[in-house]
Amino acid sequence: xxxxxxxxxxxxxxxxxxxxxxxxxxxxxxxxxxxxxxxxxxxxxxxxxxxxxxxxxxxxxxxxxxxxxxxxxxxxxxxxxxxxxxxxxxxxxxxxxxxxxxxxxxxxxxxxxxxxxxxxxxxxxxxxxxxxxxxxxxxxxxxxxxxxxxxxxxxxxxxxxxxxxxxxxxxxxxxxxxxxxxxxxxxxxxxxxxxxxxxxxxxxxxxxxxxxxxxxxxxxxxxxxxxxxxxxxxxxxxxxxxxxxxxxxxxxxxxxxxxxxxxxxxxxxxxxxxxxxxxxxxxxxxxxxxxxxxxxxxxxxxxxxxxxxxxxxxxxxxxxxxxxxxxxxxxxxxxxxxxxxxxxxxxxxxxxxxxxxxxxxxxxxxxxxxxxxxxxxxxxxxxxxxxxxxxxxxxxxxxxxxxxxxxxxxxxxxxxxxxxxxxxxxxxxxxxxxxxxxxxxxxxxxxxxxxxxxxxxxxxxxxxxxxxxxxxxxxxxxxxxxxxxxxxxxxxxxxxxxxxxxxxxxxxxxxxxxxxxxxxxxxxxxxxxxxxxxxxxxxxxxxxxxxxxxxxxxxxxxxxxxxxxxxxxxxxxxxxxxxxxxxxxxxxxxxxxxxxxxxxxxxxxxxxxxxxxxxxxxxxxxxxxxxxxxxxxxxxxxxxxxxxxxxxxxxxxxxxxxxxxxxxxxxxxxxxxxxxxxxxxxxxxxxxxxxxxxxxxxxxxxxxxxxxxxxxxxxxxxxxxxxx
Amino acid sequence: xxxxxxxxxxxxxxxxxxxxxxxxxxxxxxxxxxxxxxxxxxxxxxxxxxxxxxxxxxxxxxxxxxxxxxxxxxxxxxxxxxxxxxxxxxxxxxxxxxxxxxxxxxxxxxxxxxxxxxxxx
Numbered sequence: 001x002x003x004x005x006x007x008x009x010x011x012x013x014x015x016x017x018x019x020x021x022x023x024x025x026x027x028x029x030x031x032x033x034x035x036x037x038x039x040x041x042x043x044x045x046x047x048x049x050x051x052x053x054x055x056x057x058x059x060x061x062x063x064x065x066x067x068x069x070x071x072x073x074x075x076x077x078x079x080x081x082x083x084x085x086x087x088x089x090x091x092x093x094x095x096x097x098x099x100x101x102x103x104x105x106x107x108x109x110x111x112x113x114x115x116x117x118x119x120x121x122x123x124x125x126x127x128x129x130x131x132x133x134x135x136x137x138x139x140x141x142x143x144x145x146x147x148x149x150x151x152x153x154x155x156x157x158x159x160x161x162x163x164x165x166x167x168x169x170x171x172x173x174x175x176x177x178x179x180x181x182x183x184x185x186x187x188x189x190x191x192x193x194x195x196x197x198x199x200x201x202x203x204x205x206x207x208x209x210x211x212x213x214x215x216x217x218x219x220x221x222x223x224x225x226x227x228x229x230x231x232x233x234x235x236x237x238x239x240x241x242x243x244x245x246x247x248x249x250x251x252x253x254x255x256x257x258x259x260x261x262x263x264x265x266x267x268x269x270x271x272x273x274x275x276x277x278x279x280x281x282x283x284x285x286x287x288x289x290x291x292x293x294x295x296x297x298x299x300x301x302x303x304x305x306x307x308x309x310x311x312x313x314x315x316x317x318x319x320x321x322x323x324x325x326x327x328x329x330x331x332x333x334x335x336x337x338x339x340x341x342x343x344x345x346x347x348x349x350x351x352x353x354x355x356x357x358x359x360x361x362x363x364x365x366x367x368x369x370x371x372x373x374x375x376x377x378x379x380x381x382x383x384x385x386x387x388x389x390x391x392x393x394x395x396x397x398x399x400x401x402x403x404x405x406x407x408x409x410x411x412x413x414x415x416x417x418x419x420x421x422x423x424x425x426x427x428x429x430x431x432x433x434x435x436x437x438x439x440x441x442x443x444x445x446x447x448x449x450x451x452x453x454x455x456x457x458x459x460x461x462x463x464x465x466x467x468x469x470x471x472x473x474x475x476x477x478x479x480x481x482x483x484x485x486x487x488x489x490x491x492x493x494x495x496x497x498x499x500x501x502x503x504x505x506x507x508x509x510x511x512x513x514x515x516x517x518x519x520x521x522x523x524x525x526x527x528x529x530x531x532x533x534x535x536x537x538x539x540x541x542x543x544x545x546x547x548x549x550x551x552x553x554x555x556x557x558x559x560x561x562x563x564x565x566x567x568x569x570x571x572x573x574x575x576x577x578x579x580x581x582x583x584x585x586x587x588x589x590x591x592x593x594x595x596x597x598x599x600x601x602x603x604x605x606x607x608x609x610x611x612x613x614x615x616x617x618x619x620x621x622x623x624x625x626x627x628x629x630x631x632x633x634x635x636x637x638x639x640x641x642x643x644x645x646x647x648x649x650x651x652x653x654x655x656x657x658x659x660x661x662x663x664x665x666x667x668x669x670x671x672x673x674x675x676x677x678x679x680x681x682x683x684x685x686x687x688x689x690x691x692x693x694x695x696x697x698x699x700x701x702x703x704x705x706x707x708x709x710x711x712x713x714x715x716x717x718x719x720x721x722x723x724x
Numbered sequence: 725x726x727x728x729x730x731x732x733x734x735x736x737x738x739x740x741x742x743x744x745x746x747x748x749x750x751x752x753x754x755x756x757x758x759x760x761x762x763x764x765x766x767x768x769x770x771x772x773x774x775x776x777x778x779x780x781x782x783x784x785x786x787x788x789x790x791x792x793x794x795x796x797x798x799x800x801x802x803x804x805x806x807x808x809x810x811x812x813x814x815x816x817x818x819x820x821x822x823x824x825x826x827x828x829x830x831x832x833x834x835x836x837x838x839x840x841x842x843x844x845x
Contacts, residue, residue, distance in 0.1 A: 097756040097787050160788065164795060203823040264823050272788035273824055280825030 006032040008092055010068040010079050015060060017068070019081050020088030025353065026132030026256065027158050029096055034158060037088035038103055038130055039346060040317045042120055045106035046087040049127045049152075050099050053137070053269055056150055058127070061104070064089055097270060100137055100155035102127035105316050115307050117328035121318040127152040129254060129312035131321075131350060134159040134357075135271020136227040136254045142186060142200065142261035143230060143245070143567065154229070154253050154311055157271035161361055163279045170365045171291050172401050173218055175427070175468040175544060176602040179592055180293065181217040182476055183549035184248070184571070185225055185262045191572035198264040202281045209288050215552060215585075216592035219291040221368055223477055224249035225278075227257040230567070232302055237497040244497060244565040248477065250370055251302040251336065253311060255354040258362075275362075282363050291365035293403060294358060298351050299374040299410065304337035305330045320346050323381055331381050333374050335411030342375045348389045351375075356398040366403025368429070368471075373410040376421055383414055387421055394423035405429065405471055418461030422469065427544065430458055430470045435508055437474050438485065441534050442510035443664045443716070448636040451662075452622065455641065457542030459606040466605045470543035474534050475551055478504075479561045482551040485509045486530040487516060492559030495566065503562030516559060528554075529716060532587050532688040532695065533662070536718040539591040540660050542603050552588035553577035583692040590696045594685055594720070597699045599653035600643040611644070612651065616677065619647035623661070627674040637665040638713075642674050645723065657723040661713050668714040673721070675709070682708055682721045689714025745775025745807075745843050747836070751782035754790030763793050767800060774806040775843040779836065781812025791826045798829055807831075811839040 008016035020035045028035045036048055050060040064087040068079040081089040087103075104124045112118030129136065133156035138146065146153060189208060190200035198204040212220065228249040235244050249259065260266040263274040282292050301321075303314050306329065313321035323331040323339040330338040341347045358364040369375060376387035393404060408420040408428040417431050436454045440447050453460050457467020475482045480491075489511045493503045512526045531554065538545045549555070550573045557563055563571045578585055595601050607620040622630035623640035630639060640661040648655035659682065661671055668689065673682055683702035688695055697703065702722055705711060713719050746769050754762060769776065778794070786794075794810070801808045809831045813821070821827035833839040 095756050097789055160792065162792065197819075198823065265820060268787070268820070270788050273791075273820070276788060276791070276824035276826075280823070283825065 003031055005090075008071050011071055012062050012066070012068050013060070015062055016071065016092040017062070017081075018090050018092075020090045022083050022086040022088045024132070025086070026130055026134060027101060027156060029158060029160055030090060033090045033092035034094050034096055035088065035090045036101070037086055038132070038316070039086050040105055041085045041320050041346070042317055043105040043107050043122060045104070045124065046082075047104040048089070048091070049102045049104060050094070051101070051152075051155065053098055053100055062089075062091065096158040096160065097272070100157055102129055102152055102156055103316070104128065112328075117306055117325075119319045119324060119328045121310065121314045123310065123315055126310050126315050128310070128315040129154045130156040131254070131312055131316065132256050132353070133157065133254050134161070134256045135274060136257040136260065137269055137271070139227070139229055139231070140260045140266040140269050142266075146231060154227070159275050160272045161275070163276060163361075165279070165283060165363065168283045168286050168363060170359070170363050170401060171286055171289065172365075173291055174602075174604070175403060176604050177596070178219045178291070178403075178544050179217045179595065180219045180221050180471070180544060180546035181212065181215070181549060182221045182223070182295075182473075182546055184223045184477065185259075186247075186567070187572045188549055189573070190567075191569060191574050193575035194573070195575065200262075201264040201266075202262055202277045203264040206281045206284050209284060209290070212290060213288055215589055216596060217547075218289055218596075219293055219365070220285065221293040221295060221546065223295050224252070224297055224370075225259050225262055225294060226252045226296065227254045227259050229253055229302055230261065233565075235497070237495065239497075240495070242568070245567045246565065247567045247571060248564040250297050250564070251300070252297050253302045255298070255350065256357055279362060286363065292363075293366040293368055293405070294364055295368045295370060296355075297370040298340055298342060298354075299371040300334035300336045300338050300340055305332065308337055320344055323377075323379060333377060333381060333410050333412035333414075334371055339374060339377075339381070341379055342389050343378050343384070343387060348392060351389060352392055352396060355393065355402075356396065359398050359402050364402070366405065368405040368407065370407055371410040372406035372420065373408055373414040373416050374412070376416070377412075377414070381412070385421070390421050390426065391423050394425035403427065418458070422465055424465065427465075427469045427471055429476070430454075430461070430472055430543070432461065433458060433470060433472045433541070433543070434474055437534065437537060438508035440662075440664060441486075441530060441537075442508065443637060443666070445637060446634045448630075448639050449632055451639060452641070455537070455541045456607055456620065457603070463606070467542040467603055468544060471546055472538060472541050472543040473546040473548075474538055475548040476546065477548065477563070480507055480509055480559070481548060481555050481557055482531050482534060483527065483554045483556050484559055484561070485534070486512050486527045487556070488559040489515060490559070491561040492516070493562050495560060495570065496562060497565075503560075507561060526716065528581075528584060528692075529688045531584065532686075533716065533718045535588055536591055536686055536688060536720060537660075537662060539595045540601060540658070540720060542601065542607065545595070547588075549573055550577070552585050554581040554584050583695070587686070587696045590698055591686065594699045598658060598722075599648035599655040600645060600658055602649055602653070605650055607647075611647075613644075613646045615644055615646035617642065617644040617646075617657070619644055621674070623659075623674060625669055625671055627672045638663045638669065638671075640671065659721040659723070661711075661719045663713045663715070663717050666715050668712055668717070671711050671713045673709055673711055676723050680723045681705070683724050684719065685722050686720040687714075687717065689717030689719070745777065747777045747779060749779040749782065753785040754783060754793065755785075755787040756789035759787075759789040759793035763797065766797050770797070770800045770804055770806060772804045772806070774801060774804060776801055776806065776808045777836065777839045777843060778808065778810050779812050780810055780817065781814075783817065784814075786817055786820065788824070791821065791824060795826055795829060807843050809833055809839040809842050811836055
């Protein structure tokens with residue numbers, strides 16, 4: 001039976017219409033037409049602007065309030081398609097594939113000039129992007145120089161959201177079993193060495209799924225994939241005249257649209273196809289047991305401060321969407337010019353709608369929130385004890401099984417690692433884990449007690465949440481790669497064109513004896529060992545490990561610790577390294593497999609340092625050069641720990657016991673091993689001090705130690721043993 | 725840049741029933757408008773156990789609506805215990821179908837002869 005609301009009630013010029021539905025916001029195909037719905041608290045004038053795809057001038061402008069006629073009559077009457085503060089109408093007979101749309105908004109306030117402060121920034125000469133646009137045209141092919149004179153550069157497109165997921169659903173892998181691989185969609189496969197058909201795209205990433213499977217990760221975290229403008233802040237390097245881009249994309253143009261330039265199908269300018277390509281990627285990753293997490297940027301937008309471009313939010317309802325000072329300047333807690341007004345109830349609703357959309361329509365498994373501390377600030381910027389947005393996300397029914405991860409600090413000085421308002425649900429990027437591990441690996445003293453906490457999942461920070469609240473990482477996109485961390489003392493960001501002033505100065509890195517590239521075999525050997533030491537410790541820590549794309553093959557950025565602007569061979573993953581450094585890849589792969597095989601690393605709750613299973617060993621015990629005698633002194637550069645197999649998963653699992661010893665001293669030491677129960681012997685899984693052919697074993701093939709009571713642990717080495 | 729021609733296509737011009745089943749020849753571009761017309765022509769042919777070859781060799785372009793039309797024809801026919809084979813897909817179309825996940829649903833053959841063999845099995 002046909003719906004009775006598929007018939008027009010209003011006519012404007014040649015367009016047939018009827019009042020729309022406020023929900024859902026955005027442009028939604030309905031039988032016979034498209035429902036357009038947009039919120040503005042302060043606009044009293046709103047016009048739908050329709051373009052034929054790519055054309056500079058609109059082919060229609062249809063008011064949401066104005067004079068209409070009834071079908072078949074010529075008599076004008078006043079019509080008002082507005083409920084509350086939402087303008088909504090259905091326009092019939094539009095070819096949804098052919099059109100791009102936007103809005104004009106106006107109010108009685110005087111226009112505020114660019115560069116001047118102002119609470120309201122309505123300007124009816126501007127066509128505005130729908131904040132809920134599910135596809136956005138204008139940057140369809142990455143790096144293709146836009147026509148700067150073309151009005152309305154970022155254009156809403158319609159998505160026909162009927163993707164056939166078949167039986168796919170988010171994987172819901174228990175958080176404690178995740179191994180996260182942080183990656184940049186374009187950088188992962190753009191390098192000519194990737195050897196695939198569609199470099200730099202979602203489709204290209206899909207071609208590399210077998211590689212991810214082989215490495216053994218079960219979750220990829222994608223750096224921003226919401227539509228952004230790679231030309232934002234684009235400039236040429238003053239000396240090299242190379243074009244610098246917004247390569248990372250931490251600057252959102254639209255929260256509901258995937259980055260078209262990341263889709264191999266982007267050039268077709270078909271929003272639905274872009275969505276299909278990304279959904280197909282997610283579906284295939286799920287088929288291969290790999291979750292997809294998105295790095296989302298809800299703290300600010302691409303509109304910048306009062307000098308920035310008017311794209312969407314500021315022209316639709318500036319005072320609602322942004323945190324403003326009382327005289328109309330933008331608060332800048334994000335360090336990028338503006339701050340999204342996340343704890344305004346309407347904006348909170350938009351954030352929630354966006355996340356639900358990605359979880360429900362794209363089957364996304366989790367989210368990592370960039371500068372998440374901002375999400376806990378009130379509308380004047382003050383941190384709140386119980387931020388409603390964070391609470392809403394923690395308890396939302398659609399997001400209930402999604403992983404929620406906070407980057408628990410912001411550019412306004414709020415640092416909440418360990419104290420982020422978590423509502424029992426939020427995990428955090430553990431910056432303290434990163435700093436402690438880096439300092440330990442370079443050989444700093446005075447750290448052994450803190451190291452013990454970090455290896456246990458930081459119970460000092462996450463007492464009530466358990467180790468799964470701790471996303472452990474040593475490197476991420478922001479900073480050195482792992483190979484650079486052991487090759488450079490200082491950042492070398494000259495290529496960024498900011499006189500090396502950008503990027504962090506406290507890298508906690510050590511160059512192993514020479515700054516930068518060297519052919520010195522001893523230094524090179526030490527660097528590889530240090531990389532392995534770092535990764536081995538990451539893989540035996542309680543909590544959720546995350547590694548940076550390329551670290552498994554020794555990717556270098558030549559000492560640059562802030563690659564945000566480079567779309568070139570420094571930032572792209574060089575797949576040749578896989579052939580150059582096969583031993584490194586083998587080490588990483590086996591360490592991941594080892595972690596996944598052993599439940600003693602998968603504790604949901606903190607360890608107790610007690611034997612509550614009657615096994616004769618505490619769940620975790622600490623050791624030094626003499627077993628059972630850890631050296632907690634300031635000078636100590638060695639620590640051993642044993643995880644008891646009978647206490648795996650809080651005693652619910654059954655596993656082998658594992659012994660780990662880390663020595664950051666510049667000399668090797670004989671280390672006494674804890675005695676095992678009758679019938680068990682120590683086998684060596686990894687020994688970074690051994691020659692490369694013997695520094696790691698495939699899980700299950702570990703050789704037994706000939707001496708079960710003592711082991712020589714080499715200078716700056718990590719040893720991992722398994723009891724069998 | 726792909727220019728989209730919104731001229732409505734008259735599909736199925738070469739449609740003929742062979743002893744093995746139906747061959748539907750399509751020509752032109754399949755977008756949101758023409759996809760509906762194609763579907764209207766094809767669906768009546770989807771009788772229980774039907775065998776259908778869709779000859780795509782003259783299809784220069786398919787939009788996301790075209791891809792959807794194909795999938796819904798496939799669903800309809802396989803739901804009727806029928807069989808559908810695509811033939812003559814250009815490399816570009818095959819690539820688009822692969823990137824968007826549609827290719828995996830279909831049996832694709834390079835020539836009509838091979839397709840006839842497949843559907844007569």
